[in-house]
Amino acid sequence: MKIRNIFTLCLTIFPILMTYETPIKGIAYGDLILLLLYPFLFYKIISEKRKVKDIVYFPLVILFLYLLVYYLLLAFIDAKLFSETSIKFIHNLFYLFTLSFFVKSFYDIDIGYKVLKVVSIVATFFLFIQIMGVTIFHIYIPGTLPGVPVMRDELELFNETVMGSNMVIRPRSIFNEPAEYATYTSLFLAVELFLSKKEHKSIRNYWCEIIVTIGLVVSKSSTGIVCAFFFGVYTL
Incomplete structure (x- = not known):
């Protein structure tokens, strides 16, 4: 199965994959599959020498950068709240990064x-x-x-x-x-x-x-x- 097909399938059934926990405590199958796909996705982009404008979905990149700055400011303003929401913060950035940099090229x-x-x-x-x-x-x-x-x-x-x-x-x-x-x-x-x-x-x-x-x-x-x-x- 092509990497493009696997990526498409994973994203489309992502809510279902997130229901189940892997043997790694706290990690869902959706997260694990995406992480395992990352090296192959990056390799394909680099090997094909794709231009940034061809792979990046800029509206989501702006949202990604906004959330990144927001959470960094939160870390300085309210460290306690940041620590309580850090896992959710990492998840949000992870998903946004995936959508921003891979969907345009790999989602069928x-x-x-x-x-x-x-x-x-x-x-x-x-x-x-x-x-x-x-x-x-x-x-x-x-x-x-x-x-x-x-x-x-x-x-x-x-x-x-x-x-x-x-x-x-x-x-x-x-x-x-x-x-x-x-x-x-x-x-x-x-x-x-x-x-x-x-x-x-x-x-x-x-x-x-x-x-x-x-x-x-x-x-x-x-x-x-x-x-x-x-x-x-x-x-x-």
Whole structure:
């Protein structure tokens, strides 16, 4: 598999990869894969002698530099707050650096769209299965891989205790939170409705969008419901 394809796949399913913890404590698979890709990405850029303007996405570079200066100033102004947010700070810079310097050259939009579509549809059908399991059979089917440690203890606790609690059950599909599912699938809907070109505007051409929109509503995520309403109004 080409490095471009691996990079595209990693970024497109990044929220899912960030759910699981590697054998290295505190490091998610998403972070680890990106770090392992870095030498190959840099090598390809250097070996092909690409110009800076061809690889850099300048709006994100400006944001990257802004955050860098902001956190450096924070280190001098409030060292305690800086130490408390240092891990998050490093993560943010790491992700922004990746987007700023590698996406323009290595992200394959066609492959990314296909992966986004497949994951959105699969995640939505799994959400339906979770909802049916809860409402009909009174069981909750976790969306995490069995035996693989997760980054958040809260997610594991939710999977184990949700049916015995009095809380409103909001299935999460294969994501950490209902809001993550809603955000991910809303991105797919946005691409489908605003960027893709449908030759014939019939219901059959929009079956994927209809299924995902239903998923947004039944996910009980406020983000999902708002997005579903917005997309529904747009298509009228």
